[in-house]
Amino acid sequence: MIAQLKQFLRELQDTPSPEEQAHQLKLAAACMLMEVVFADEQMSGAEAAILPELLEKTLQIGSAEADALVAEATQRGQNATSLFEFTSIINDNFSVEQKQQLVLAMWQIAYADGQLCRYEDQIIRRCSDLLYLKHSELIQLRNQAMPH
Template sequence: MFERLKAFFHNPSGYRTPLPEADASHAMGALLVRAAKADASYLFEEIRMIDQILAKRHNINPVAAAKLRAECERLEREMPQTAQIALILEHAINVEEKEATLIALWQVVFADGVKREEEDTVLHQIEAVLGVAPDRALELQSEAALKL
């Protein structure tokens, strides 16, 4: 009974928004959100960077990018395994897009001005799933820092 009562107060209407399609666009956005949250904070600078990346990558306006990010946030919450999200991209995009995605992920990590070990761990896990060699991943990380 306590669980039902707790669930009611958490979501009184019982309404759940359906998950967005787990396609490459949403998977990339979910990984951007996961990278931003890796250090247990989700700051405005990171959100702004995610929106900018999504707008540029998908050639959409800022409102559409914010809406896409919100969908990606939901997907990120529902998919607990980072590798599971990255695997969607691994099969859906080519090498150049994988590298562009890694640059974007590092830009999100760098957006708050502080790089933490937890963020490194998440990004290295994603790099491994995407099949990017560690030396190339380090070059992409440096490239991302220069783009800020």
């Protein structure tokens, strides 16, 4: 009985609060955008300028929170082992429309510096697959983000 109670208390401590869960979700989305930014191993001025703006729009957050997420995602992304750790939390919490908005933001980041590198393209395609979006959705979102 005491062992079961200790186990129950341990599980309660391991369960993040709703605020922590919401932050982890936002951080996962920010990390996915950072993956695109650093796909070509450098952040251009255009990418740095558009990133907080895209986070604000995609996640409906303020500019201060967006700036904090960029800083945290930059640090966290360097320690990430796979895209799955980000996409799994997003799959559990985002609607299809929210996933599409995130992938659209990824394409917009990729095109921000005026050129799409193959690594940016590969990361966005991999993320789209991990988010269970259709290929036709991926192409439609890319076309939407392309500079005209």
